[in-house]
Amino acid sequence: RYIRKENRFVSYLHDDKNPNSISHNQVVKAFEDSTGTIWLTTWGGGINIYDREKDQFKSYQHDPANPYSLNHDSTWGIYEDHSGVIWIGTYGAGINKFDRKDERFQTMRHYPGRPDGLNHSSVKTIYEDDEGIIWIGTLGGGMTQYNPQSNQYRHFTNDPSDPDTICHNNVWKIVEDRQNNLWIATENGLDKYDKNLDRFYHFKNDGQNPHSLASNLIRNIIIDDENQLWIGTQLHGVDRLNLKKLQDHEPVRFEHFPVPGGHNSVLFQDSDKNIWAANQRLFRFDRPENK
Secondary structure, eight states: OEETTTTEEOOOOOOTTOTTSOSOSOEEEEEEOTTSOEEEEEBSSOEEEEETTTTEEEEEOOOTTOTTSOSOSBEEEEEEOTTSOEEEEESSSOEEEEETTTTEEEEEOBOTTOSSSBSOSOEEEEEEOTTSOEEEEEBSSOEEEEETTTTEEEEEOOBTTBTTSOSOSBEEEEEEOTTSOEEEEEBTEEEEEETTTTEEEEEOOOTTOTTSOSOSOEEEEEEOTTSEEEEEESSSOEEEEEHHHHHTTOOOOOEEEOOSSSOOOEEEEOTTOOEEEESSSEEEOOTTTTO
16 A cells, blocks of 8 residues: 555555454555445455445355355456446456455356356456446456346357457456447457447557557556556556547547556556556656656
């Protein structure tokens, strides 16, 4: 945890002798919900809620004797929908929806050969659009669209013989722009999905075009308050795309910003509008210097 006023970091480590310590040292994602509660997903320790006042953690883990417990301890994506429900993606066990009042988890699973469920059990990212539709990115099964009102599913998977399908079946992040298009980070490029036209538009690296995407291995994307899309790549730093210019039909130009390190899986805009990127190190983008 970084305390900006004091310019210092506070570290939290698991302690077997302290039940209020963080449950696992490998934290996958930190997320703040609408109530200001901090949630942490971990790789093997379930999920944690951080109590700011007591400076301690409460964890939820899988309990074989409790059918309403978290169904898997390796947790990835986490999201809060408009009604305050917390959705948690797991590695190999689908989605857990958390009922805060009863502190119970309800699962959504993949059923092989059946359309009434997720398309894959490993869920990396979850997003709710302006119409209340849930979009789920998986590692191996592409993207799933879920309508909570009708309880209907639709799956989007890559077909190598069909260029109009999603770029890749490993989906790392889904966001929505001001025109209600979905932007999808995959392991083989960036997709824009026009929901009205039901069509994918692909953006990929082109070695002959210096303004194309720097790398097809994308780990994260965010849209900032200036309507710019930031793209964190596996090995080639961070890219930026001005969506306003794209909307005005100007030529597609990705700006490239070198970031030392490799796995740029964290992108974030803070309350002061700073853009942060992280891999093995932490970086803050200097807007006046444009670097």
